[in-house]
Amino acid sequence: MQADDLARALAPKLGGNFLGAEPxxxxxxxxxxxxxxxxxxxxxxxxxxxxxxxxxxGAIDWVxxxxxxxxxxxxxxxxxxxxxxxxxxxxxxxxxxxxVWPSANWHExxxxxxxxxxxxxxxxxxxxxxxxxxxxxxxxxxxxxxEPENLEVKSRHV
Amino acid sequence: xxxxxxxxxxxxxxxxxLWNLRVRIDGEMILDVDPEMGYLHRGIxxxxxxxxxxxxxxxxxxxxxxxxxxxxxLYILAAEEALHIEPPERAKYLRMMCDEFQRIGSxxxxxxxxxxxxGLMTPFLYxxxxxxxxxxxxxxxxxxRMTYExxxxxxxxxxxxxxxxxxxxxxxxWLIDRFREYDQLCLGSTIFHRRCDQLGVLKANDCxxxxxxxxxxxxxxxxxxxxxxxxxxxxxxxxxxxxVADGADVTARYLVxxxxxxxxxxxxxxxxxxxxxxxxxxxxxxxxxxLGAPYAPIGDEGYLLKRRYPKGVGFSSVEExxxxxxxxxxxxxxxxxxxxxxxxxxxANISAARQYLVGYHVADIPPIMGSVDICVGEVDR
Numbered sequence: 276m277q278a279d280d281l282a283r284a285l286a287p288k289l290g291g292n293f294l295g296a297e298p299x300x301x302x303x304x305x306x307x308x309x310x311x312x313x314x315x316x317x318x319x320x321x322x323x324x325x326x327x328x329x330x331x332x333g334a335i336d337w338v339x340x341x342x343x344x345x346x347x348x349x350x351x352x353x354x355x356x357x358x359x360x361x362x363x364x365x366x367x368x369x370x371x372x373x374x375v376w377p378s379a380n381w382h383e384x385x386x387x388x389x390x391x392x393x394x395x396x397x398x399x400x401x402x403x404x405x406x407x408x409x410x411x412x413x414x415x416x417x418x419x420x421x422e423p424e425n426l427e428v429k430s431r432h433v
Numbered sequence: 434x435x436x437x438x439x440x441x442x443x444x445x446x447x448x449x450x451l452w453n454l455r456v457r458i459d460g461e462m463i464l465d466v467d468p469e470m471g472y473l474h475r476g477i478x479x480x481x482x483x484x485x486x487x488x489x490x491x492x493x494x495x496x497x498x499x500x501x502x503x504x505x506x507l508y509i510l511a512a513e514e515a516l517h518i519e520p521p522e523r524a525k526y527l528r529m530m531c532d533e534f535q536r537i538g539s540x541x542x543x544x545x546x547x548x549x550x551x552g553l554m555t556p557f558l559y560x561x562x563x564x565x566x567x568x569x570x571x572x573x574x575x576x577x578r579m580t581y582e583x584x585x586x587x588x589x590x591x592x593x594x595x596x597x598x599x600x601x602x603x604x605x606x607w608l609i610d611r612f613r614e615y616d617q618l619c620l621g622s623t624i625f626h627r628r629c630d631q632l633g634v635l636k637a638n639d640c641x642x643x644x645x646x647x648x649x650x651x652x653x654x655x656x657x658x659x660x661x662x663x664x665x666x667x668x669x670x671x672x673x674x675x676x677v678a679d680g681a682d683v684t685a686r687y688l689v690x691x692x693x694x695x696x697x698x699x700x701x702x703x704x705x706x707x708x709x710x711x712x713x714x715x716x717x718x719x720x721x722x723x724l725g726a727p728y729a730p731i732g733d734e735g736y737l738l739k740r741r742y743p744k745g746v747g748f749s750s751v752e753e754x755x756x757x758x759x760x761x762x763x764x765x766x767x768x769x770x771x772x773x774x775x776x777x778x779x780x781a782n783i784s785a786a787r788q789y790l791v792g793y794h795v796a797d798i799p800p801i802m803g804s805v806d807i808c809v810g811e812v813d814r
Contacts, residue, residue, distance in 0.1 A: 300747075
């Protein structure tokens with residue numbers, strides 16, 4: 276499967292939310308999509324294209340916006356594909372993929388606490404790696420690594 | 434009976450590391466589980482943003498402390514793609530040998546811990562004895578037994594010492610006999626079967642929807658191994674079989690890992706033969722100096738000048754002993770990676786804990802979680 280195949284299959288389903296598919300070394304390609312079409316895209320990619328396995332959800336804090344990317348794998352094509360969407364830094368939210376791929380659950384929890392992405396309709400958006408009540412998003416570029424924090428850590432189960 | 438939540442961990446013999454398994458029980462029955470991670474979170478992805486490309490390798494050894502070389506390999510593959518560097522052929526074979534020795538070492542470590550979980554003390558000691566031979570081999574060419582820092586962007590740090598391949602073959606001959614002994618100790622024991630058969634069943638469909646990979650997925654009958662499906666290094670040049678079983682239970686995971694060790698021995702033997710016949714450079718020529726080619730004088734222009742490099746993004750995926758690990762490295766042209774993201778296989782395998790624990794008894798938790806092969810260092814990063 277090539278980037279063109281992805282574009283041919285996805286463009287009619289997504290309409291204006293399909294922003295292009297480009298080649299990406301070692302994978303079938305990278306699909307860029309608008310966040311409003313997220314659920315449609317996930318369903319099409321899983322059911323029509325056969326990418327049944329969601330491997331990873333990651334987020335990147337760029338200078339002027341944030342990016343969420345999904346890595347999916349197809350057992351039929353034996354290939355990865357990347358899906359990525361850009362979110363404005365002021366309002367970084369996107370539909371959760373947990374309804375389509377349950378494996379997204381923990382990856383999205385991690386992206387939420389470390390990069391500050393809000394996942395709508397996530398079943399269980401709690402802290403995973405950082406303590407409950409930790410009010411910082413360490414993987415943002417604005418996070419100061421060497422400044423002391425005024426940090427209160429709550430115990431999880433009192 | 435009344436229901437209650439109990440904490441198994443963060444300090445519990447079952448956990449093999451710092452994490453907490455919260456279990457809702459009614460009498461002896463497990464009704465719900467909620468794994469809690471984060472006790473070992475060191476922010477490796479954040480620290481990586483502040484380091485040169487080769488300095489991240491140090492962190493990879495700390496990422497998974499029983500499979501450091503596999504994680505180095507993972508990061509190196511992504512970094513080379515992001516920086517547009519191609520390693521020499523011999524380096525690829527050396528990395529493959531590291532990977533497979535590491536897989537045997539990691540599986541023996543798993544075996545030792547797992548059998549101790551189900552109450553067999555003797556195999557634990559046998560396993561630790563045999564793993565030491567592999568650590569001795571690592572020490573002879575990397576200088577370390579646990580934190581190797583052996584691979585480099587563009588190749589590996591140094592070549593093998595004289596006589597290494599003969600010594601390695603002796604170790605393999607010794608190990609292949611020991612695997613038979615391991616099987617006799619476990620599969621020949623009724624107690625082992627009564628504690629492990631039909632336990633922690635996770636069928637192929639559930640594995641795929643919940644992102645489970647590695648020996649757990651292959652024990653459910655799915656023949657998926659990145660070394661075959663998406664060959665990296667030189668895995669397309671060697672001959673081996675993918676280990677699968679169809680029980681989807683604890684015993685099946687045991688069988689898959691045992692067979693994987695035998696296949697790893699096959700791969701290492703072929704790799705050693707190749708290495709004997711093909712001497713050559715082990716690190717790419719003309720690396721930018723700040724990448725730390727072995728001949729670069731530190732303090733020379735390399736570290737002082739701001740080098741620009743074509744931007745790039747690297748994505749790599751490696752069949753690590755625990756499953757499928759992935760790395761995503763963003764190079765924005767500077768000296769440090771802009772963003773590094775790792776996917777830990779154990780992270781996904783634990784996140785599915787509810788699927789393979791609910792409905793069993795509390796006493797079944799140690800064998801089931803033991804069969805997952807947990808390394809908390811790579812889950813928390």
